[in-house]
Amino acid sequence: MMKPTILQMGAYPEWDEKALNEAYDIRSYYEAADKSVFLSDCGNQVRAIATRGELGASREVIEACPNLELISVYGVGYDAVDLEACRARGVRVTNTPDVLTGDVADLGVAMMLAICRGMIGAEAWVRNGDWARAGNYPLQRRVWGRRAGILGLGRIGHEVGQRLRGFGMEIAYSDIAEKPYASDWTFVPDAVELAGRSDILFVALAASAATRHIVNREVIEALGPEGVLINVSRASNIDEQALIAALQAQRLGAAGLDVFENEPTIDPRFLSLPNVLLQPHQASGTIETRRAMGELMRANLAAHFAGESLPTPVL
Numbered sequence: 498m499m500k501p502t503i504l505q506m507g508a509y510p511e512w513d514e515k516a517l518n519e520a521y522d523i524r525s526y527y528e529a530a531d532k533s534v535f536l537s538d539c540g541n542q543v544r545a546i547a548t549r550g551e552l553g554a555s556r557e558v559i560e561a562c563p564n565l566e567l568i569s570v571y572g573v574g575y576d577a578v579d580l581e582a583c584r585a586r587g588v589r590v591t592n593t594p595d596v597l598t599g600d601v602a603d604l605g606v607a608m609m610l611a612i613c614r615g616m617i618g619a620e621a622w623v624r625n626g627d628w629a630r631a632g633n634y635p636l637q638r639r640v641w642g643r644r645a646g647i648l649g650l651g652r653i654g655h656e657v658g659q660r661l662r663g664f665g666m667e668i669a670y671s672d673i674a675e676k677p678y679a680s681d682w683t684f685v686p687d688a689v690e691l692a693g694r695s696d697i698l699f700v701a702l703a704a705s706a707a708t709r710h711i712v713n714r715e716v717i718e719a720l721g722p723e724g725v726l727i728n729v730s731r732a733s734n735i736d737e738q739a740l741i742a743a744l745q746a747q748r749l750g751a752a753g754l755d756v757f758e759n760e761p762t763i764d765p766r767f768l769s770l771p772n773v774l775l776q777p778h779q780a781s782g783t784i785e786t787r788r789a790m791g792e793l794m795r796a797n798l799a800a801h802f803a804g805e806s807l808p809t810p811v812l
Contacts, residue, residue: 503543504540506549507527509791521798537561547569550577551760554568567588580811596793608729608755609640610640613639613640642664644697645658645695649730653701657729658682668683669683669684669694671684698724702730710736710739712740714742714743720750723750726753729756732758741767744770754773797809
């Protein structure tokens with residue numbers, strides 16, 4: 498029996514690569530020198546696409562695979578998949594929710610702590626001899642008891658809030674509607690108002706055309722020169738140009754970012770800013786979570802080809 502042909506958009510950990518190659522006829526799109534020629538050669542054979550959240554699948558790729566049945570996303574975000582093209586073609590889409598929620602929330606809180614307590618600079622202060630030479634590190638800001646805002650109270654936003662409870666923080670959130678599971682937190686429907694009442698603003702909402710640049714100049718200005726912005730969602734949710742300008746002019750206190758436009762080739766201006774903590778899109782980057790993500794991605798593929806219900810359908 499012939500193995501189904503899968504178009505693989507990007508690399509995976511070794512354990513997933515091995516399992517995929519054992520079960521399927523894998524065509525590695527990301528390794529192709531001329532991707533148009535590659536697709537013209539194998540596109541007719543492709544029945545499913547295995548991709549990562551940030552890579553997705555464009556209309557061009559989808560249309561080059563006329564027998565495409567499924568796109569299985571390794572990640573919770575699927576905004577990089579052209580859903581309109583999928584709907585038009587009847588292509589199913591799956592993602593890997595829940596399994597990465599805790600790790601993403603952990604990194605968001607870790608960035609908050611690292612920024613507010615100056616941990617990166619303090620570590621360098623010890624290593625470069627400034628502690629012995631110049632004395633104690635400059636005083637930083639506390640975390641406990643401060644005001645936190647969460648923009649987007651889905652799975653990840655809710656887990657961020659659960660962790661913030663332990664710091665005795667005053668928690669408010671913004672979403673399309675009030676959430677019954679957050680009755681002891683303050684619902685604020687407007688993002689600008691939420692930022693204005695927050696010392697630390699977490700961005701945790703799913704990305705879409707409607708949320709593009711929802712964190713704009715007005716939101717950033719409302720957060721203010723002592724405010725901290727943490728993004729563990731998608732880069733498109735933040736207006737990077739407005740963010741960089743505010744950080745440069747110190748109209749925003751600091752930012753912790755795990756995602757960027759055009760990553761990994763990020764805007765070079767970020768590299769010279771002392772008030773931003775940069776992370777290489779690694780919020781879900783633990784061995785445990787990446788194994789679980791791979792297993793769920795492959796479970797969706799296996800269910801599809803077995804004619805069974807998809808474990809985590811998006812479309």
